[in-house]
Amino acid sequence: MKRTLPACALATAIIATALTPSSTTLALGNRPLSSVAGNLLGSGPAGGHAAPEALLAQTLLAITGSQFDIALTEINKVLQTNPNFRLAHLIKGDLLMARARPISSIGAASEAPADLIAELQDEARARLVRHEQKRPGTQVPRYLLELNAEQKYAFVVDTSKYTLYVFENHNGTPRYVADYYTTIGRNGIEKLREGDKKTPLGVYHVTRQMQRDQLTRAYGAQSELYGEGAFPINYPNEWDRRLGRNGHGIWLHGVPFDTYSRPPRASDGCVALTNEDLQAITPHVQVGVTPVIITSGIEWVEPEAARNTRETLRQSVDAWRQDWESRDTGKYLQHYAADFSTGKQDRTTWANQKRAVNAGKSWIKVKVDGVSMFLYPGNENLAVVTFDQDYSSSNISNKMRKRQYWQREGGQWRIVHEGAA
Amino acid sequence: MTFMHAAARLAVIVVCVGLATPAMSQSDDLQEAQQLLKQGQVDRAMERVDAYLKTKPKDARGRFLRGILLTEQNKPNEAIRVFTDLTRDYPELPEPYNNLAVLHASQGDYDKARSALEMAIRTHPSYATAHENLGDIYAKMASQAYDKALRLDKSNQAAQTKLNLIKDLFTTSRPPVVAVAKTDTTPKAAAPATKTIAHAPPPPSSAATPKPVVAAKPSPVAVAAKEPVKAAPVKTEPVKATAPEPVKTAPPANNADAVLKAVEGWAADWSNNDVEAYLARYAKDFKTPDGEPRKDWEKERRALVSKPRKIEVRIESAKVAFGDADRATVTFRQHYQSNTFKANARKTLVMIRSGDKWLIQQETVGG
Numbered sequence: 001m002k003r004t005l006p007a008c009a010l011a012t013a014i015i016a017t018a019l020t021p022s023s024t025t026l027a028l029g030n031r032p033l034s035s036v037a038g039n040l041l042g043s044g045p046a047g048g049h050a051a052p053e054a055l056l057a058q059t060l061l062a063i064t065g066s067q068f069d070i071a072l073t074e075i076n077k078v079l080q081t082n083p084n085f086r087l088a089h090l091i092k093g094d095l096l097m098a099r100a101r102p103i104s105s106i107g108a109a110s111e112a113p114a115d116l117i118a119e120l121q122d123e124a125r126a127r128l129v130r131h132e133q134k135r136p137g138t139q140v141p142r143y144l145l146e147l148n149a150e151q152k153y154a155f156v157v158d159t160s161k162y163t164l165y166v167f168e169n170h171n172g173t174p175r176y177v178a179d180y181y182t183t184i185g186r187n188g189i190e191k192l193r194e195g196d197k198k199t200p201l202g203v204y205h206v207t208r209q210m211q212r213d214q215l216t217r218a219y220g221a222q223s224e225l226y227g228e229g230a231f232p233i234n235y236p237n238e239w240d241r242r243l244g245r246n247g248h249g250i251w252l253h254g255v256p257f258d259t260y261s262r263p264p265r266a267s268d269g270c271v272a273l274t275n276e277d278l279q280a281i282t283p284h285v286q287v288g289v290t291p292v293i294i295t296s297g298i299e300w301v302e303p304e305a306a307r308n309t310r311e312t313l314r315q316s317v318d319a320w321r322q323d324w325e326s327r328d329t330g331k332y333l334q335h336y337a338a339d340f341s342t343g344k345q346d347r348t349t350w351a352n353q354k355r356a357v358n359a360g361k362s363w364i365k366v367k368v369d370g371v372s373m374f375l376y377p378g379n380e381n382l383a384v385v386t387f388d389q390d391y392s393s394s395n396i397s398n399k400m401r402k403r404q405y406w407q408r409e410g411g412q413w414r415i416v417h418e419g420a421a
Numbered sequence: 422m423t424f425m426h427a428a429a430r431l432a433v434i435v436v437c438v439g440l441a442t443p444a445m446s447q448s449d450d451l452q453e454a455q456q457l458l459k460q461g462q463v464d465r466a467m468e469r470v471d472a473y474l475k476t477k478p479k480d481a482r483g484r485f486l487r488g489i490l491l492t493e494q495n496k497p498n499e500a501i502r503v504f505t506d507l508t509r510d511y512p513e514l515p516e517p518y519n520n521l522a523v524l525h526a527s528q529g530d531y532d533k534a535r536s537a538l539e540m541a542i543r544t545h546p547s548y549a550t551a552h553e554n555l556g557d558i559y560a561k562m563a564s565q566a567y568d569k570a571l572r573l574d575k576s577n578q579a580a581q582t583k584l585n586l587i588k589d590l591f592t593t594s595r596p597p598v599v600a601v602a603k604t605d606t607t608p609k610a611a612a613p614a615t616k617t618i619a620h621a622p623p624p625p626s627s628a629a630t631p632k633p634v635v636a637a638k639p640s641p642v643a644v645a646a647k648e649p650v651k652a653a654p655v656k657t658e659p660v661k662a663t664a665p666e667p668v669k670t671a672p673p674a675n676n677a678d679a680v681l682k683a684v685e686g687w688a689a690d691w692s693n694n695d696v697e698a699y700l701a702r703y704a705k706d707f708k709t710p711d712g713e714p715r716k717d718w719e720k721e722r723r724a725l726v727s728k729p730r731k732i733e734v735r736i737e738s739a740k741v742a743f744g745d746a747d748r749a750t751v752t753f754r755q756h757y758q759s760n761t762f763k764a765n766a767r768k769t770l771v772m773i774r775s776g777d778k779w780l781i782q783q784e785t786v787g788g
Contacts, residue, residue: 086570093566100560109567116571258572 052082052260053181057131059091060124071095085260087123119263126162126264130181133161139300140167140174143203143293145310145373145383147174153284155252157182157271157294159189159199162264164252164273165298166284173303180281183255183262183272189296191235194247197268199294202240203374203384204233205421206252206290209282227254228275231285233292238417239376239384239405241343252292254278295377313373313383313406316413321366329358337407337414362394381408386421451483458486463493481511488520497524508540515541515548522554531562677741680749680772683779687770688734688755696727704773704780732759747774 055078062071072095078088090107097108106124107117141156147169154174156165164182167174184199185191191200210230215223230253236245247269254275255262261274271294273281284290320335333351340347358364367390376382382405389402403421406413450473457466467490474483484507491500501524507517518541525534535558541551683702690699700719709718726732739753748771755768771783 086572088570089566090570093563093570095563096559096566097563100556100563107567107570109564109571112567112571120570 052078052085052088053127053131056085056088056091056124057128059088060128063091063095068095068098082260084258087120087127087261090117090120091124119266122265123261123263127181130161130163130179135179136165136176136300138175138302140176140303140306141165141293141295141298142301142306142380143295143375143377144174145306145313145375146371147172147291148370148372148387150286150370151289151291151372152286153177153290155281155284155290155292156298157184157199157292158296158298159184159201159294160297164271164277164281166281177284178280180273180277181261183264183266183270185267185269186265188265189294191247191250191269192245195268196247199267199269199271200235200240200245200247200250201294201296201377202235202237203376204235204237204250204292204294205386206231206285206287206292207234208232209285209287224256225253226251227256227272228278229254229282231287231292238343238403238419239382242341242417252278252281291372291374293374293377309375309383310373313385313413314371316406317368317371317385317387317404320415321368324366325364327358327361327364329355332358335415337409337416340414340416340418342419343417360395364391364393366391376405382406382416383408383413451486454486454490458490458493463490466490467494479510481507481514485517485520488517492520492524497527500524508537513544515545515551518544519548519551519554522551522558526554526558526561531558531565534558535562677743677749680741680751680779681739683772684736684739684751684753684770687781688736691726691734692732694727694732696723699726702781704775704782707781708783710784732757734758748772749774749779 055074059071059074059078062068062074072092075088075092075095078085079092082088090109094103094106094108097103106121109117143156144154144167147154149169149172151169153169154167156167157163158165162182162184163179165179166177168177169175185197187197189199189201191198208231210218210226210232212229215226215230219226230251232249232251235250236247240246249268249270251270253270253272255272257275262272266272271292316335320332323332323335326332333354336347336351338347340350342350345353369388369390371385371387373386374384376384384403385406386401386403388399390399391397401421403419404415405417407416408414450469454466454469454473457463457469467487470483470487470490474480474487477483484503488500488503488507491497491503501521504517504521504524507514508521511517518537522534522537522541525531525537535555538551538555538558541548542555545551687699687702690696690702700722707715709715733756735756735758737754737756739751742750742752744750751770751772753768755766757764757766766786769783769785770781772779773782774780
């Protein structure tokens with residue numbers, strides 16, 4: 001018998017490798033899929049934008065359930081609303097091809113470039129994983145120690161899940177809003193060098209917004225790559241530079257208009273979202289304000305879990321401020337780590353300068369406002385603290401936005417870098 | 422599962438019982454037209470058909486031939502009209518649907534082609550040509566989807582399916598059709614056996630006997646398109662339909678071609694993991710290699726042959742020796758290759774004739 005389970009070998013393989021065992025319980029029975037998908041969407045906070053992905057995932061699950069006719073109907077629905085969804089075309093091709101001859105994997109197209117097929121298989125896997133994963137509920141990534149009142153939203157990208165999460169600042173507590181499929185660098189993560197086509201991991205902020213027409217003006221036809229728009233972020237940040245990382249032009253951006261989405265690993269290091277999704281996050285972006293934390297694997301915690309670290313760090317920042325006001329330069333300098341640097345001056349040079357400056361003053365007032373604090377992904381002993389500093393003294397005053405990198409050494413938070421944000 | 426139904430290339434072995442052919446009543450005009458068509462004299466054939474239709478304007482056979490000739494004359498729209506009218510006047514005939522599908526497909530209208538073929542199959546569920554063609558249509562639609570998925574160069578997909586145009590009416594679907602080799606109630610999804618053995622030339626047919634199904638002459642485009650669309654090894658040759666072949670009801674006694682064809686078919690069934698078709702190629706009195714019961718042997722073969730993996734069995738330098746009219750010994754070199762194993766061996770098959778089929782009575786390796 002040649003019941004080779006035509007299209008399903010593919011999805012079975014995918015499900016086996018990519019999904020949690022619980023997925024097998026997601027039996028569809030004979031219910032029309034749209035209602036299943038609708039229920040899934042209705043129960044989650046992910047919103048209507050997830051519909052194509054949910055439908056696509058349902059199609060794959062229908063294939064594993066041998067409901068091929070339903071699968072074909074569903075995939076046609078996906079394509080009706082998203083005619084440029086390449087993965088959906090591939091699966092449609094498989095569903096049709098399986099009627100002509102047995103096929104054994106996703107992308108049974110003959111003579112197709114293997115790398116293209118592999119990319120789309122990766123996307124299928126990534127989207128299935130995304131579809132199957134539990135939404136965070138009240139949990140938050142542990143990096144979000146403190147958002148300031150101005151920061152309405154925070155973005156956290158989990159490169160291991162090809163997902164960008166959006167959190168809303170709800171009276172100081174981050175609250176999950178939505179998540180989106182993203183494309184990251186062709187060569188993965190931990191960007192080091194210009195041109196390595198990797199996505200950096202770290203704490204970043206949106207530095208600019210480039211709308212469609214601006215992109216065209218600046219980059220001409222090439223800017224098609226960025227789709228609906230782009231949000232450059234500040235890679236390399238102070239910490240990257242300190243570690244000698246270089247490169248430039250890491251953006252959040254859309255995708256070319258002739259495609260619905262790109263494979264999970266396809267960019268030169270940028271984080272790309274579907275144009276639809278980019279438009280969905282655009283209202284949440286505040287240039288110069290919105291944090292973008294990029295990490296590989298998120299550590300989820302209940303918001304209260306951050307309280308201790310937050311309080312300790314807050315107290316450290318306030319102690320630093322007070323000691324600066326006290327003009328006791330010795331005490332003040334104790335807040336700076338031995339390997340502190342400003343990027344231009346090492347600790348000794350900088351300390352000597354501070355001593356000289358402070359000695360010439362009869363009083364110092366420092367106000368610190370709008371503090372945000374983020375733990376650094378991959379380094380729980382490093383925190384990025386940003387605030388508005390209002391400095392006045394007997395001979396000079398200034399206001400600035402300052403960013404400090406605090407490092408915990410033996411239970412003590414100390415500053416390893418500071419500079420203007 | 423409806424999917425299986427649709428996807429199934431039903432491996433049917435068609436038993437052709439003596440055909441009381443209505444073709445005998447064919448008028449001279451029509452017969453001559455058919456001869457002329459065979460000789461490629463399309464315009465002259467058309468004159469004859471037109472003359473014939475003047476006397477019998479409703480005649481299905483004449484109109485069908487007219488549709489073929491219009492197709493040959495590269496007038497697809499007129500041909501479509503003729504076949505559409507035929508499906509309306511004779512909805513029970515599958516051939517006009519099939520040819521309508523071929524024409525729709527040639528115009529890139531795969532959805533229409535598909536519906537027409539589904540109608541053909543609905544009227545005759547075991548209609549192999551329609552199944553073949555439907556498979557090709559699905560493959561074509563799939564490749565369109567793939568092209569969109571992969572954004573392949575359009576020049577790569579100027580592909581046309583090569584579908585089988587039925588060239589004669591009333592010969593292909595009339596004989597009683599017996600589907601064999603079913604072990605359970607599930608319809609089999611299997612590549613049709615004869616599809617894979619297009620190497621052999623079509624059996625000789627006398628001028629008086631209408632030929633059942635003739636593979637459409639591949640148009641230049643279709644030839645060019647052969648490579649990109651077809652990857653499966655079974656598709657490397659122009660396709661011939663799994664159709665009953667009335668001409669073979671009384672084959673020449675020592676028809677080496679027929680024997681070789683059976684051997685090729687056996688190799689193809691094996692290559693396709695089509696265990697039922699494969700087993701059906703062994704005679705009832707097949708001598709199992711070690712004298713074990715047939716059941717045990719089948720069980721073992723079933724396990725080996727049906728395993729879904731890539732198998733390719735090729736036959737090289739086959740020689741046929743006839744013991745008598747119903748018995749032949751075939752020796753050949755067998756190239757066997759699976760994804761795990763590769764072997765070449767000399768093999769000898771003792772074949773016996775059973776009706777119009779040649780079946781394996783003994784299989785030995787070496788020698």
